[in-house]
Amino acid sequence: MQLEDQLRGEIRKLHYSIRTEEAYVLWYRQFVRFHGLIHPETMGAAEVEAFLTHLVKRGVSASTQNQALNALVFLYRQVLKRELENIQAQRAKTSRHLPVVLAVEEIKVLLAVMDGVEALQAGLLYGCGLRVMELLRLRIKDVDLAGGKIEVRDGKGGKDRVVCLPGSAMAALQRQMERAKRVYEQDEMANLSPVWLPDAYATKNPSAGKSWPWFWLFPADKLATDPRSGTLRRHHSHEQRLGRALSLAAKRAGLAKKVTAHTMRHSFATHLLLRGVDIRSVQELLGHADVRTTEIYTQLARAMRGDIRSPLDDL
Incomplete structure (x- = not known):
């Protein structure tokens, strides 16, 4: 079974929403492409840090970067049965915008x-x-x-x-x-x-x-x-x-x-x-x-x- 299929299977086993499934699969694909299609089994915290820092340089928001991190932690913990420890990636700045309110x-x-x-x-x-x-x-x-x-x-x-x-x-x-x-x-x-x-x-x-x-x-x-x-x-x-x-x-x-x-x-x-x-x-x-x-x-x-x-x- 391909790793992406295993990822989807674990997500469905835990009854996550279809939106979460699609987001996690998308981050998995971007992570693998960023590292030249290397299998995640041969990578670890250092490669995850590099990917997350790359996202900051692209200008993503803190919530987007956090979602990517959550997806990769899930991939390693639930599918590859490994823990990602002491991740020290550059963090995106948290912004707090006032919501639009109508009178x-x-x-x-x-x-x-x-x-x-x-x-x-x-x-x-x-x-x-x-x-x-x-x-x-x-x-x-x-x-x-x-x-x-x-x-x-x-x-x-x-x-x-x-x-x-x-x-x-x-x-x-x-x-x-x-x-x-x-x-x-x-x-x-x-x-x-x-x-x-x-x-x-x-x-x-x-x-x-x-x-x-x-x-x-x-x-x-x-x-x-x-x-x-x-x-x-x-x-x-x-x-x-x-x-x-x-x-x-x-x-x-x-x-x-x-x-x-x-x-x-x-x-x-x-x-x-x-x-x-x-x-x-x-x-x-x-x-x-x-x-x-x-x-x-x-x-x-x-x-x-x-x-x-x-x-x-x-x-």
């Missing part, structure tokens, strides 16, 4: 020029503070209209959390569930393959992929081939579609800021702080492991609230 009026204008499924998705990103993949991976069972809540499963870091549903989104959510039910019934009549399930649950209850509760809240319009199994099935709506809709809406609304799905989440957090919600509550709603990650929004909230007055205004 409340800008959110209103943006949502007003959107329609269809993307309007609901944008509203939930802002109204619940969801990450884009948390939103798109929602299943029917995760949405509790009667209880007014969404259960976010396996968020960043593998954590679950509960967020409140905006009352203004209830009617649109009900219509979306009805639309999803029609797609589900069409797929059932066509005897399509079940939707993707988390690996552990797929082993425990493989028939759940054919059930309504596990169907996507936002099913894709077209079928697609699963990159791992090769199975033709219904996936959830793609993030690029929502990204394009937000970008187009920002232009229509005349906004000068770059608007992405994460802009809606940043705005959610900042606006809650502006309303006086305590930072620990915001941390829980966002699913941040460390409150220091959430604290960046306090700086934005203070600036937007006008807590610090410019001396120019006293002249």
Whole structure:
């Protein structure tokens, strides 16, 4: 078996996401090419250091360099059964950029020029503070209209959390569930393959992929081939579609800021702080492991609230 296949096998054994798999395989390939196609078995910490230093000279960010390091540590530890010790590579500088946040009026204008499924998705990103993949991976069972809540499963870091549903989104959510039910019934009549399930649950209850509760809240319009199994099935709506809709809406609304799905989440957090919600509550709603990650929004909230007055205004 080729080393790349072994790498993929170990990643899947540990139930890492397809995105992590593709990223780790990409770093493995770049590492080998950088060293003239030498087999990693004959290399070690010194070659990894040289590669990571090369990435710094290319101008990559600290997070990119860290991802490359994680990929290579995984390769050596899990596949080659060796530890990489005392790596002393030149480190990329960590930068901390302030997130783009829309004012409340800008959110209103943006949502007003959107329609269809993307309007609901944008509203939930802002109204619940969801990450884009948390939103798109929602299943029917995760949405509790009667209880007014969404259960976010396996968020960043593998954590679950509960967020409140905006009352203004209830009617649109009900219509979306009805639309999803029609797609589900069409797929059932066509005897399509079940939707993707988390690996552990797929082993425990493989028939759940054919059930309504596990169907996507936002099913894709077209079928697609699963990159791992090769199975033709219904996936959830793609993030690029929502990204394009937000970008187009920002232009229509005349906004000068770059608007992405994460802009809606940043705005959610900042606006809650502006309303006086305590930072620990915001941390829980966002699913941040460390409150220091959430604290960046306090700086934005203070600036937007006008807590610090410019001396120019006293002249």
